[in-house]
Structures are given as C-alpha cells and as structure tokens.
Amino acid sequence: MKEERRGPIVTLDGPAGSGKSSTAKAVAARLGFRHLDSGALYRALTFALLESGVPEERWTGLTEADLLALEVSVEPTETGFDVLVAGRAVGDELRSQRVTSRVARLASLRASRACLMALQRAAGAHGRLVADGRDMGSVVFPDAEVKVYLVADLTERARRRLRDEGVRVPTDRDVAAQSGVIAERDRHDSEREFSPLRKPEASHLIDTTRLSFENQVKSIVSLVDRLTPP
Numbered sequence: 001m002k003e004e005r006r007g008p009i010v011t012l013d014g015p016a017g018s019g020k021s022s023t024a025k026a027v028a029a030r031l032g033f034r035h036l037d038s039g040a041l042y043r044a045l046t047f048a049l050l051e052s053g054v055p056e057e058r059w060t061g062l063t064e065a066d067l068l069a070l071e072v073s074v075e076p077t078e079t080g081f082d083v084l085v086a087g088r089a090v091g092d093e094l095r096s097q098r099v100t101s102r103v104a105r106l107a108s109l110r111a112s113r114a115c116l117m118a119l120q121r122a123a124g125a126h127g128r129l130v131a132d133g134r135d136m137g138s139v140v141f142p143d144a145e146v147k148v149y150l151v152a153d154l155t156e157r158a159r160r161r162l163r164d165e166g167v168r169v170p171t172d173r174d175v176a177a178q179s180g181v182i183a184e185r186d187r188h189d190s191e192r193e194f195s196p197l198r199k200p201e202a203s204h205l206i207d208t209t210r211l212s213f214e215n216q217v218k219s220i221v222s223l224v225d226r227l228t229p230p
C-alpha cells in the first residue's frame, strides 16, 4: 500500500464531539490533502438501511454482501469525498436524529466494518489524506505516518454538540441530557468487539477541552511538517 503513496496519511480518532471532523477538515485544507470523514460512511450505511426498510431486529443477521448491495460509495472532490448512496449524493440526512441514534449499533457489526474497509483504504491509496473516525489509526490505516487521538471533557463535548445544533445558551439540563446521549454512544463504540474505539499505538494524545481550534489545527499540522521526507 505504502509504495504507491505520494504523501503521508494522518489519522484522527476519538470519541463523539471531540472535534475530529472539523479539525481534520481544517488540517487537510492547510496541508492541501483530502479529508475522509469515516463517520459519514457509517452514517450513510445506516441511512441506506433505514431507507431499504429492513427491520432493525434483522440488522445483526446481515452479511457483508447485504450491506454492499446498498451501494454506499465515495467520489473524490478537490477537498475530500462526496458520500453517495446508490449513486445519489447524501448530506444533511446523515446527521438526522434517526441516523445518529442508530449508527453505533450498525457500526458494531462485523459486516459493516468489512463492507467499508476497501472503500476507506482506496481513499488513502495515494496518501495525502487526513482521515477521522474511531479506528483510523488502529485498524484501517495502521501504517499512517501521523496518528492523533483527540479527547475532551464530556460536558465540553456536549456543549459543542449543542452549539452545532444551534443551541447557543444551553441550560444545565440540556448539557446533562446531551452528555448522557454522547456517553452512551461512547460506551457502545468502546465496548464493541470489532474495531472498538481506543487510542492507537504510537498516537499523539491531544486534549482539546481548553485548546483553541486554531492551536489544535496548528499542533497537528506541525506534526506533519516535522516528518522527514522519504
């Protein structure tokens, strides 16, 4: 895989709301690399399954072939990848409550991990990629040149998520409720058998709780700048 690369792969893993996707996007833009949001792929698979009408109690019995038939794919753009379901670009639907509340369940199945593996590795075949998710550095790109593990306090992550959803001044109750939802998804992602969320070996731990977005981006870009050319 590495021989064909024209540049490094940078991975960002971490729990929900740790700032992975926005940071990965900004880091990729700064470096002129593409950004791969692997969470969007698991969300697309969940969306496609819901649309296909397969009842949820049958999800655990699905095979890799069943999931491949849903035709989740990506198309490279200048800055990243468009996510498609059966040839149609999907966007806002992926972050709906309907998808968010079910994605961790689907992502815990071996079939879903297998179904998306080739697609993710193909996206990184030529390097110059910043990939974010839960298992980018540990499973999908174990030989990535730079691996980062992003963390932040649970309440700070809940506040950020609420802000993303347009809640400017959340009450303590809002924060507590959102913290509960995030903690439950983290638990699901960390305790699952296949590709659990964990800090990859040799990854740099960055706690973003009190770090400005700009400093967070800069610190990752500088890790890439410090790489010695092959």
Ligand code: CDP
Pocket: 015, 016, 017, 018, 021, 038, 039, 040, 042, 043, 103, 104, 105, 107, 108, 132, 133, 134, 135, 136, 185, 189
């Ligand atoms: O943005 P947020 O952190 O809320 O989630 P996301 O990155 O969009 O990922 C949604 C879900 O997909 C996660 O909670 C995981 O269950 C799953 N996922 C995964 O299992 N492996 C990945 N590499 C990326 C996401």
